[in-house]
Amino acid sequence: MEKLHNKSDTTKGILFLICSAFFFALMAVFVKLSGDISFVQKAFFRNAVAFLIAAGGTFGDIRAKGKSVIIIPKGALLFLILRAIAGSVGIFGNFYAIDRIVLADATILNKMAPFFTLIFSFIIIGEKIKPIPLICVIVAFLGSILIVKPSFNFTQMLPTGAAFMGGVGAGLAYASVRKLSYLKCNGKIIILFFSAFSMTLSVPYMIVNFNPMSFFQILMLVFAGICAAGGQFSVTAAYYHAPPNKISIYDYTQILFSMIFGFFLFGQIPDFLSLTGYFVIIAMAVLNFIYTKKHCESENVSVSVGD
Template identity: 25%
Template sequence: MAVRSLWMLAACFFFMLMALFAKICTGHFSAWEVVFYRSLVGLVFMTAVMVRKKVAFGTRWPLPHLKRCAAGTLCFALEVSALKLLPLGLAQSISYSSALIFIVFFIVSSLARRRPVEWPLVAVTAAGFGGVLLIARPGASGFDPAGVAMGLGAAFCGACVSWSLRELASQNEPRERTVFYFMLAGVLAGFATTAAGSEGFHEVTPQLLVPLLGVGVSAVIAQIAMTYAWTCGHPILNSIYDFSGILFATLAGIFFFGESPDLFSAAGMAVVFASGAAASVMRLLVERRSARSSA
């Protein structure tokens, strides 16, 4: 089980590649165009998977799917927009604060259900947001207020996605169907928004075809690796490995774009990495303890 959690490292690496290709695409395409092409590749793949596995396309839970698709599609569009304005490592570090926002949802849910609050979890989460402030402070290298706002918006939407996925998982909804609807929503939203825009669709040259396909293919591979990790791997190791994407993105920014985060930004990335991983592990332990006590 522990070895299979290494698939989470592979997932983070390919999510980084997706962000890398998306950043390249932002110089030529709008954010919603990138959403469209990325989702189109995923939709074709997921349709083939569902037909092969004989998974029905209909669902009894349209509202949870609608919430997941809306949050997920907006999350990726905001993430691409942030990548256009921010250095790769900084943008990805901010997006990984979605795990910390999810912990806030978890804490609020515990308070609403009058369950005891895990104060160490609160402290670690607060430290993580301190790391975000170190990264996204005025005067930081590559700081852009609009980009930071979009990155934080993407993080919030990402936390909403995670919460919606919990709801769908509790209804035993197949993962394949969940991803299929997400890709379908991305295709529809990306096409409609781009077609209605003033610029419309841009020409796809052979040179630009590579990064566009890179966004879609790397996203599909990342989704497969992440699904395998969460299905067969150790959940605590998965939560720790999940934040390796910050390191991958920082290194990619240095090697491909010549980015060099300053000392405070690097410290903030390290804090987000450590606190996010610790908070995720602590949440899993709390949920396990609650499940055992209620059994």
Template identity: 30%
Template sequence: MSNPSLTNGNQGSFFGSFYMVMACLCFALMLVFVKFSGQKFAMHTYEITFWRVLFTLVILGGLSWIKGRDFRTNYPKEHFWRSLAGSVALFMNFYVVLHLPLATASTLQNTSAIFLGLLSIIILKQKPTPISWISLILGFVGVIILLKPTAGGDTFAMILGLVSGAISGYAYLQVRELSLLGEPAWRIVFYLSLLSTIISGVLAVFFGFTPINPESLLYIVGTGVTALGGQLLMTYAYQVGQKFVVATLSYMTVVFAILFGAWLFGERLDWLSLLGIGVIVASGILSGKR
């Protein structure tokens, strides 16, 4: 007789929600490690990106090789464009993390859900529902609030964060297309990590690597571990949890980013920024409803 606890829908939902909250904590901690790497050791965007994707490439590639998985693909061109888009978005995202408060950077990254909805309408010719329209409009209102005029170089970083969200939305669209072609998730992530490692490695060599010491190595490993842990936990969350609940909880990354930003970096957001973040989060939650 099967164990009822293994098939109980409520228990599955609980673990799905738990895994997603833990994934959000990992992603927020990754942002902390990235920001500290730039502040404490003056690492630039390209070398931080290099260490982060190299870690995933080695671990994922090694485990896949041990399991005897087939690295060959019939869709090299599709993988290339998806991986290129993901690599560029990652460069931009890490730059934004180094130049903006953690909560703002995390929120701008999450605008990918808004752009994914918009691109699905434009490219895939999907017919939007009333909720989809409300989500898109609400999302862009939140972006306008968040991108209020600021001093110094923050405006450029915010615009770059928004562009990163748009490119990430396109990359997720490509992931969807590759999945429909039968490509497994591990292979999609592997080729993204491979191309990102090559591009970031070349750029890091050109701009110069920061000498590694035991302390900086901790932050490098921390970035890799939390990024990979967040990816795995998020995958498990969607496998066993209720999709809408899990997608809604994915915005806990922003909440954790606000807390870590205030605690570790003394970041304080004004009420208008918090309003913009709230509106964008509400838009993302709405976009998850059918």
């Protein structure tokens, strides 16, 4: 019965992660369609919508279940702050890149997050990294260099560097979510805290450099916020149901969604080096997934025999 429950949780985690990938790919489209606005301002409105949706869900839970849903468990505050800081780095880096490089490039660099999730899960939670996954992380990092294309042209390299750092931030954020799940912290509280924190970071810049927006731009950012909320709730639910080493490979479906959107909506075609980088990173993700799945199955067999 326990194994059946674990398989069910893993399946739910996979489905939630694919939903998250679709929502985040669509969010990037709306962010790009919103036009010539500061990436900080875009991030603010994206988080504002997500905050309102999370707040509505939280207050709905309070009415139904009482005040206990807003209690922050002991030890959770540190990881709520860490998740908020890391998630903000992830959003700012990703939004800065979306407006300046090919949509699929920004996505694949952001999708370095599952690899960094493994590393940070080891640091924060103590989830072990086997030799094969570690090799996959190293090779994937080398593959990302093909997309970043390091050069002495800082202006040209900055957007891809920002996208990469966004992936690092997202990886730390997801590992923090996993830790918060162990601490039994309510998922809506995690999203609410993160959205409020990221909005607060944006306020000083907004006061000094606010760009007036047209109705169309506001509408696009509202849609981006709705998609972001859908992505946040989905990814939070995914890592609540299953650990990163069982489901993170499915996060790469966002690359497929982004390439389709990028080609049909913006006429974007990644160059050869970027495509090679995609192949390397995805290949390592697949290898890591296959290895982890076989390793987990062999461990389950050993446990069953021992029992």
